[in-house]
Each structure stands twice: as C-alpha cells, then as structure tokens.
Amino acid sequence: MTVRLHRSICIGTGNCIKIAPEVFVLDSEHINTFKEDLAGIARDRLIDACDACPVDALTVLDEKGEQLVP
Numbered sequence: 001m002t003v004r005l006h007r008s009i010c011i012g013t014g015n016c017i018k019i020a021p022e023v024f025v026l027d028s029e030h031i032n033t034f035k036e037d038l039a040g041i042a043r044d045r046l047i048d049a050c051d052a053c054p055v056d057a058l059t060v061l062d063e064k065g066e067q068l069v070p
Helices: 015-019 043-051
Strands: 002-005 024-026 032-034 058-061 067-069
Touching: 002 032, 015 024, 015 043, 043 058, 043 067
Parallel strands: none
Antiparallel strands: 002 058, 024 032, 058 067
C-alpha cells in the first residue's frame, strides 16, 4: 500500500493525526507530514485516517496501484 501526501492541498485540520498519530504529524508550517519512524499500523486504520481528510490531501493506492482513498 502506498500513501501519497499532497502538501499543497493540506489545510492542517489534523483529522488524520487524531486517527493515526504514530504515522502523521503537523510540521512547523502546520502542514501534515509523515513521521520518520513509522510504527506498525493496521491497514484499515491507516485507510480511515487518510479518508478523514476533508480536502483529500491524502491518496491511498493498493498493491496493484488502484486508488482506495479518496
């Protein structure tokens, strides 16, 4: 699974961080970014975290490259 972050779209609501704080963090510009040391996270919870973005700044692709979110 691949997660793509479109920083130019992110508005920093933190919805993804509330669901998956071990994966996402806001940087000094209040834009979402990935943490350096990613802990294991359940696939469904990661998808839910990405799907919670109100502006679709996170895209999730499965192993075949098919888009799951948004």
